Amino acid sequence: MNAIVALCHFCELHGPRTLFCTEVLHSPLPQGASSGDISGQNEQAEEEEGGIQMSSRIRSHSPAEGASADSSSPGPKKSDMCEASGCRSLAGGHPGYVSHDKETSIKYVSHQHPNHPQLFSIVRQACVRSLSCEVCPGREGPIFFGDEQHGFVFSHTFFIKDSLARGFQRWYSIITIMMDRIYLINSWPFLLGKIRGIIDELQGKALKVFEAEQFGCPQRAQRMNTAFTPFLHQRNGNAARSLTSLTNDENLWACLHTSFAWLLKACGSRLTEKLLEGAPTEDTLVQMEKLADLKEESEGWDGSEEEEKPSSQPDVVEGQELSKSSPETSLMPDCNSWNVAHRRLSVFRSLRHMRQVLGASAFRMLAWHVLMGNQVIWKARDTDLVQSAFDVLRTMLPIGCVRIIPYSDQYEEAYRCNFLGLSPHVQIPAHILSSEFAVLVEVRAATRSNLYPTLFDDEQSLNKYEFVVTSGSPVAADRVGPTILNKIEAALTNQNLSVDVVDQCLVCLKEEWMNKVKVLFKFTKVDSRPKEDTQKLLSILGAAEEDNVKLLKFWMTGLSKTYKSHLMSTVRSPTSSESRN
Numbered sequence: 001m002n003a004i005v006a007l008c009h010f011c012e013l014h015g016p017r018t019l020f021c022t023e024v025l026h027s028p029l030p031q032g033a034s035s036g037d038i039s040g041q042n043e044q045a046e047e048e049e050g051g052i053q054m055s056s057r058i059r060s061h062s063p064a065e066g067a068s069a070d071s072s073s074p075g076p077k078k079s080d081m082c083e084a085s086g087c088r089s090l091a092g093g094h095p096g097y098v099s100h101d102k103e104t105s106i107k108y109v110s111h112q113h114p115n116h117p118q119l120f121s122i123v124r125q126a127c128v129r130s131l132s133c134e135v136c137p138g139r140e141g142p143i144f145f146g147d148e149q150h151g152f153v154f155s156h157t158f159f160i161k162d163s164l165a166r167g168f169q170r171w172y173s174i175i176t177i178m179m180d181r182i183y184l185i186n187s188w189p190f191l192l193g194k195i196r197g198i199i200d201e202l203q204g205k206a207l208k209v210f211e212a213e214q215f216g217c218p219q220r221a222q223r224m225n226t227a228f229t230p231f232l233h234q235r236n237g238n239a240a241r242s243l244t245s246l247t248n249d250e251n252l253w254a255c256l257h258t259s260f261a262w263l264l265k266a267c268g269s270r271l272t273e274k275l276l277e278g279a280p281t282e283d284t285l286v287q288m289e290k291l292a293d294l295k296e297e298s299e300g301w302d303g304s305e306e307e308e309k310p311s312s313q314p315d316v317v318e319g320q321e322l323s324k325s326s327p328e329t330s331l332m333p334d335c336n337s338w339n340v341a342h343r344r345l346s347v348f349r350s351l352r353h354m355r356q357v358l359g360a361s362a363f364r365m366l367a368w369h370v371l372m373g374n375q376v377i378w379k380a381r382d383t384d385l386v387q388s389a390f391d392v393l394r395t396m397l398p399i400g401c402v403r404i405i406p407y408s409d410q411y412e413e414a415y416r417c418n419f420l421g422l423s424p425h426v427q428i429p430a431h432i433l434s435s436e437f438a439v440l441v442e443v444r445a446a447t448r449s450n451l452y453p454t455l456f457d458d459e460q461s462l463n464k465y466e467f468v469v470t471s472g473s474p475v476a477a478d479r480v481g482p483t484i485l486n487k488i489e490a491a492l493t494n495q496n497l498s499v500d501v502v503d504q505c506l507v508c509l510k511e512e513w514m515n516k517v518k519v520l521f522k523f524t525k526v527d528s529r530p531k532e533d534t535q536k537l538l539s540i541l542g543a544a545e546e547d548n549v550k551l552l553k554f555w556m557t558g559l560s561k562t563y564k565s566h567l568m569s570t571v572r573s574p575t576s577s578e579s580r581n
Contacts, residue, residue, distance in 0.1 A: 001187075001268030003178035004114065005260040008127040009243070010171040011087050016131040018123055019172075019243065020089040020253060022110040022260035088112065088242070089253055097257040101265060108261035110253075122151050122177060130155035130173040139171070142192050144185065152181045154191050158199045161210035162246055168210070170246070174198065176263075187267050194266075198259050205247035281507075282514050285560035286400040346462060347388035350499045351506075352492045354392055357462050362469040364481070364489065369439040369471065370396055371482055372547070373554030375414040375432075379422045380443035383407050385465070386421040389441075394419065395506055396488065398514060400558030414438065436473030443467060482547040484509050516541045517555045518563065526567050 006021035089112050090096065096111035114120045129145060130153065136143045139157060146152030154176040159169040174195050178184050244252045280288075348354045355363040370376055370393050378386045387406050394402045405412055407421040411428050414437065422428070424442075432438050444466045475481065491497055491505045523529050523537050538544040543552055 001178065001183075001264050002180075003176055003184075003264060003267075004119065004123060005263055006123055006127065006175050006177070007089075007243075007256065008131055008173045008175060009087065010131045012166070014087055016128045017087040018113055018127045019087070020110065020112060020256055020260075021114060021123060022108055022257060022264065023114055023119070024264055025107040025109055097254060099257065099261045106265075108257075108264060110257040110260065123175075125150055126153045126155070126175050126177050127173075129153070130157065130175050131171060142188075142195075144188070146177075146181070148179075151177045151179050152184050153177050154184055154188065156192070156195050156199065158203065160203060160206045160243070160246055162206070162241060163210050163213040164241065172202075172243075183271065186271060190267055190270060191263070194263055198256075202243075202247060205249055209246060209248045281511060282558070282560055282563065283399045283510075285562050286398070286558070289561055290399075346382060346464070347384055348392045348462075349388075350502070351392055351395065351488070352499060352502065354389070355489075355492055358467050358469065362467065364485070365471060365475045366393070366439055366441065366469055367396065367485055367488065368475045368481055368547075370418075371485055371554075372550055373401065373418060373557075374436075375418050375420060375438040376441070377420045377422060377428065377432075377438060378441045378443065379424050379426065379428075380465075381424055382443070382465075383421070385443065385462075390419045390421070395503070396510075398510060398555060398558035400560065401555060433470075434472040436471070439469065439471040441467060441469050480545065480547070482545075482551045483542065484513055484551065485547075513551070513555065514558075516543055517552050517559065520552050521556055521559060521564075522567055 002024060004021055004023045007019045009017050009019050011017050096109060098110075099108040100106075101108070114123055126146075130143075134143055134145045134153075134155060135157060140159060142154065142156045144152070144154055155173050156175075157171065157173040160172055161168060162170045176184070176191055176195075244250060249255070348357070358366065366376065376393065378389055380386050383406070390404055390406060394404070402419070403417045404419040405417040405421065406419075407423070408426070409423055410426060411422065411432070412420055428440070433440065446464050446466045480486075487509055488506065491502050497505070519541065520534075520537065524534055529537075535544065538549060538552075543549065
């Protein structure tokens with residue numbers, strides 16, 4: 001993460017001061033910086049929470065980074081530093097700390113001030129604001145501020161116990177500075193939790209020191225017994241103690257370097273950017289809703305009390321199917337590997353393959369019923385064949401319009417499913433067979449001459465079957481049909497288009513017509529326009545024909561709940577409609 005984490009302190013003599021900061025370097029270290037290890041001063045840090053291993057090394061001294069910098073250094077002058085190191089973290093001549101992340105070749109450098117003048121100015125300004133004007137109620141807690149020019153800051157102010165300070169406490173803050181406002185805001189919960197943990201550790205160490213000092217020499221009683229001393233004289237004689245003295249931790253800065261470096265690494269790793277090629281499709285939204293519903297159902301299931309559903313009620317889920325085993329599958333045992341391989345070939349592979357097997361006229365009738373939302377019934381012994389047929393046919397519909405019962409031992413009503421697989425012995429009601437809202441595909445055994453095709457001839461693998469497509473409302477060959485059906489057939493008959501290209505054509509055609517469905521839904525269901533206006537809209541959309549209107553109405557049931565609720569929540573108010581009139 002391209003950010004700077006800094007520890008700031010409010011000195012009673014000099015005001016807000018930066019004590020310690022850690023920054024990210026993507027380029028090699030500046031000239032004069034050594035990556036060699038110095039014996040006796042190496043720090044090894046392994047953060048289990050982030051799984052990051054970093055070696056902290058002492059850098060060689062650079063004039064722009066130490067406390068003893070000359071007048072050209074961006075750091076503060078020596079005359080502005082507290083004599084008792086209250087405004088200083090690293091001792092004079094201490095070069096700082098460097099951690100190298102071997103995974104990303106990024107270095108995390110810690111010192112008292114950034115060596116770049118512009119960064120020093122940004123950190124300095126953020127430090128002053130965090131300990132003066134930008135303070136949350138109670139003076140302790142997180143706050144966000146900043147602008148495009150000077151960067152955005154997440155600041156958490158806190159107090160550290162000090163028995164020698166006014167009010168027995170001193171004021172500090174930990175700030176995170178970066179230029180990406182959205183990224184920093186999204187990282188607020190993560191930063192708050194981790195920085196709060198660092199603060200709690202510092203306060204806990206300081207509290208132990210404070211209690212020990214108060215037990216040995218209570219400062220409150222001593223101050224009450226001493227004579228009044230002018231405030232200025234008291235300030236000059238009571239310089240701030242260093243944080244290492246307040247916490248009694250000589251390795252404090254090395255530990256803070258490790259914590260700040262891990263914070264920058266982990267915060268940058270937890271959020272990743274993904275390239276999206278546009279808004280999510282309706283199929284994607286419906287899939288997300290179905291997965292959420294299934295998750296809620298699975299959480300509500302009690303395994304000890306779960307009972308099997310009777311065989312007369314197959315499970316069905318919109319857009320998905322839960323296969324139900326049938327005793328008919330035992331009629332086709334796997335006698336040998338030849339039969340297994342032959343059965344695997346006895347399936348439909350694509351819409352083009354199905355059209356070649358069924359024939360152009362039979363396929364057109366079947367596809368017309370599928371697009372219109374009529375019930376499609378397949379009667380066959382081979383469950384794999386039926387499942388493959390449904391998998392192929394469902395690609396012509398939006399996911400929200402698909403309701404499948406893959407195989408059942410009894411007829412199921414159309415309101416439960418629009419794709420139904422049945423055993424050959426199941427009786428279908430007469431009114432269904434003669435209905436114009438259903439189509440039946442019967443899979444029968446073919447003549448003797450076609451029972452033994454070549455094993456690996458995919459085109460002849462289904463020759464052992466005879467497919468009979470019947471309906472109470474046969475589609476005439478000269479009927480125009482819905483526009484999308486004509487475009488699908490044109491893509492299937494174009495041999496220059498591969499199967500993958502045809503699949504992408506189907507996706508584009510479905511999205512095109514789903515957009516028309518959205519417009520019609522908004523126009524009729526939300527705005528409640530009259531039929532005359534609706535007819536004009538259909539003409540504009542190029543869907544005024546009877547079959548196109550039926551298709552749009554059926555596909556309207558496949559709209560996602562997210563889209564419907566969004567439209568219904570944005571219905572115009574009566575005042576807005578009056579002003580429009």
